[in-house]
Amino acid sequence: MKLLIAEDEISLQQSIVTYLERDGNVCECASNYEEAIYKVSLYDYDVIILDVNLVTGSGLEVLKHLKKEKKKTGVIIISANNSLSDKLEGLDLGADDYITKPFHLAELNSRIKAVLRRGKFGGDENIVFNEIRVDTGAKSAYVLDKPLTLTRKEYDLLLFFITNKNRILSKEIIAEHLWGDNSDLADNFDFIYVHINNLRKKLTSEGAKYIKTAYGSGYKFTEE
Amino acid sequence: MRKASKSFLWASMLLMVLSTIALFFYVRWLLEKEVEEELFSAEARIENALLAGQHPSSLAPIIEINEVDELKTAFTKDTVIFDPSQDEMELFRELSTYKSINSKSYKISVRVLVVETNQILWAIILSYMVIILLVFVFQFYLNKSNNKKIWNPFFHNLEQMKKFSLLSKEPLQLLDSEILEFSELNKEISQLTGKVRDDYENLKQYTEDVSHELQTPLAIIQAKIENIINGQSVTEIQFNQLASIQKDIQRLTQLNKRLALLTKLENHQFTHRASIDITHLIAQIISNFNEISTISLTYEKTSNIMANMDPYLAEILCNNIISNAIKHSSHGKPINIEAKNMVLSVYNYGATSIANPQQLFTRFYRENKEFKSTGLGLAIVKKICDLYGYDITYAYIKEHHCFSIDFGSTTSTMKLSS
Numbered sequence: 001m002k003l004l005i006a007e008d009e010i011s012l013q014q015s016i017v018t019y020l021e022r023d024g025n026v027c028e029c030a031s032n033y034e035e036a037i038y039k040v041s042l043y044d045y046d047v048i049i050l051d052v053n054l055v056t057g058s059g060l061e062v063l064k065h066l067k068k069e070k071k072k073t074g075v076i077i078i079s080a081n082n083s084l085s086d087k088l089e090g091l092d093l094g095a096d097d098y099i100t101k102p103f104h105l106a107e108l109n110s111r112i113k114a115v116l117r118r119g120k121f122g123g124d125e126n127i128v129f130n131e132i133r134v135d136t137g138a139k140s141a142y143v144l145d146k147p148l149t150l151t152r153k154e155y156d157l158l159l160f161f162i163t164n165k166n167r168i169l170s171k172e173i174i175a176e177h178l179w180g181d182n183s184d185l186a187d188n189f190d191f192i193y194v195h196i197n198n199l200r201k202k203l204t205s206e207g208a209k210y211i212k213t214a215y216g217s218g219y220k221f222t223e224e
Numbered sequence: 225m226r227k228a229s230k231s232f233l234w235a236s237m238l239l240m241v242l243s244t245i246a247l248f249f250y251v252r253w254l255l256e257k258e259v260e261e262e263l264f265s266a267e268a269r270i271e272n273a274l275l276a277g278q279h280p281s282s283l284a285p286i287i288e289i290n291e292v293d294e295l296k297t298a299f300t301k302d303t304v305i306f307d308p309s310q311d312e313m314e315l316f317r318e319l320s321t322y323k324s325i326n327s328k329s330y331k332i333s334v335r336v337l338v339v340e341t342n343q344i345l346w347a348i349i350l351s352y353m354v355i356i357l358l359v360f361v362f363q364f365y366l367n368k369s370n371n372k373k374i375w376n377p378f379f380h381n382l383e384q385m386k387k388f389s390l391l392s393k394e395p396l397q398l399l400d401s402e403i404l405e406f407s408e409l410n411k412e413i414s415q416l417t418g419k420v421r422d423d424y425e426n427l428k429q430y431t432e433d434v435s436h437e438l439q440t441p442l443a444i445i446q447a448k449i450e451n452i453i454n455g456q457s458v459t460e461i462q463f464n465q466l467a468s469i470q471k472d473i474q475r476l477t478q479l480n481k482r483l484a485l486l487t488k489l490e491n492h493q494f495t496h497r498a499s500i501d502i503t504h505l506i507a508q509i510i511s512n513f514n515e516i517s518t519i520s521l522t523y524e525k526t527s528n529i530m531a532n533m534d535p536y537l538a539e540i541l542c543n544n545i546i547s548n549a550i551k552h553s554s555h556g557k558p559i560n561i562e563a564k565n566m567v568l569s570v571y572n573y574g575a576t577s578i579a580n581p582q583q584l585f586t587r588f589y590r591e592n593k594e595f596k597s598t599g600l601g602l603a604i605v606k607k608i609c610d611l612y613g614y615d616i617t618y619a620y621i622k623e624h625h626c627f628s629i630d631f632g633s634t635t636s637t638m639k640l641s642s
Binding site: 009011012015016018019022078080081100101102103104105106151152153167168170171172173176179181182183184191194214215216217218 | 437444445448450459463470547
């Protein structure tokens with residue numbers, strides 16, 4: 001996959017690149033508005049990660065430019081502004097998703113995958129990991145074509161694991177992905193274990209032992 | 225103003241008493257002098273007549289001429305004599321002189337009716353009273369109309385200042401006055417309110433900027449931690465520490481978000497309104513929470529609650545009030561939510577009542593330091609309620625903390641409490 005990361009904070013930009021390149025993605029960077037417009041005009045990308053505040057101009061202008069050129073590129077907007085109006089404006093302009101700083105790279109990664117799946121290039125709604133198949137259209141999962149009975153949170157969890165396979169996910173990242181702003185509540189009850197254990201049991205009973213514990217309190221979805 | 229007229233009245237009373245006394249003595253002295261002069265001139269005229277050989281007849285009690293044997297010294301005295309013409313006893317001033325004219329000794333007595341002292345006094349007091357009354361009445365009305373003209377800008381400006389709110393953007397509309405002191409006051413007020421407003425705006429802007437500017441560094445820290453965790457050489461201890469940092473970043477993020485929300489609420493940036501079915505919203509939120517927490521949430525709705533408010537705020541309001549109950553529910557006791565007669569009540573078990581209920585809705589007030597909450601949840605709830613004029617109350621009933629929001633108490637105009 002070819003990605004463009006248009007972010008003026010070099011530290012953040014490079015961290016995103018490091019994380020995404022590990023999956024074998026090709027990442028290009030733009031550090032200001034002009035560079036972003038230049039690269040967008042010249043090349044085609046699968047997904048563009050676009051900061052709203054690019055030092056020399058607005059990321060939303062880049063988005064408008066993209067839409068004018070009728071490029072079939074997925075766009076995820078990053079903003080430091082949590083306001084609803086910003087979000088709506090971005091989505092109205094044709095962005096596929098919107099994420100507010102600070103965010104987890106695993107979360108960004110799973111959003112990128114979701115944008116790709118929604119398929120402007122005829123993306124497949126099915127994600128396959130060995131014998132596991134997740135049908136994101138029907139929101140259901142199968143092991144060797146045998147359906148798994150999952151709760152909504154378990155399904156979300158499985159999808160999050162698979163899109164971030166081979167990555168170590170701390171409890172905090174998982175909690176925030178599943179419960180967003182209410183994740184501080186999960187902290188009090190460690191309810192997250194219940195969900196992960198249930199999912200693990202369901203997968204293990206079908207022979208899919210991929211959820212591994214890492215460093216005692218983290219998790220990793222891997223076949224190693 | 226009233227005080228001014230009162231002190232004027234007292235001052236004029238005092239002046240009146242003093243001047244009455246002074247005038248009384250002066251008038252009396254004047255009258256006495258006049259009477260004496262009159263007596264002496266009458267006596268001189270009689271003497272001249274006698275010298276000329278005429279014998280003016282006595283005219284009692286005004287003039288009496290008697291021949292006497294011996295000469296005595298002249299004297300004046302006050303005497304009360306019956307006046308037949310008046311048919312009453314009258315006070316006379318009498319001058320008696322003994323003169324030897326043409327080798328005859330005469331006693332010449334001349335008398336003049338004098339005004340009695342108490343009559344003088346009464347005349348003075350009476351005329352004074354009339355004068356003062358007239359002056360006072362006149363002054364009063366003159367002052368009143370004058371004051372109205374002079375003070376009108378002052379009272380208008382006072383009203384303006386009472387209505388002054390940091391939230392409204394318009395500057396104070398102060399009336400100009402011809403009075404120097406008032407225009408100076410106006411100038412100062414304008415400057416002061418302008419400064420207060422500027423400071424407030426700066427502070428608000430600062431809060432907004434800070435929360436905004438914090439996001440990017442937080443994002444960088446978080447991204448770097450994730451890359452470190454996924455790197456090769458991390459020990460378990462390091463991992464746990466990094467995970468703990470992640471948790472703190474998350475707290476900071478939450479705090480930031482909530483502070484930004486509070487600022488927006490204070491800036492009245494939520495103007496969108498829609499009809500929200502609170503009962504339905506609560507049911508949704510409960511089902512969300514059921515996926516997170518093991519605490520059981522019971523929901524009892526006897527009537528539907530509809531509210532006309534921002535949908536986003538409605539969600540935050542309901543979410544915060546329930547998550548607050550979950551956070552503080554001890555021993556995993558169930559939480560009861562009740563929707564009845566436009567009032568939403570949330571009950572959660574608590575062994576003891578809250579020590580400072582009046583501080584519950586204050587920012588960063590934490591009854592219990594045990595929970596790592598942002599301390600802003602209830603402050604936001606209160607702000608949203610204030611915005612729409614909903615009453616929110618706390619009560620401790622039968623070992624339960626109870627928060628009630630009355631959606632029926634809504635006022636048509638938004639409250640401008642700051």
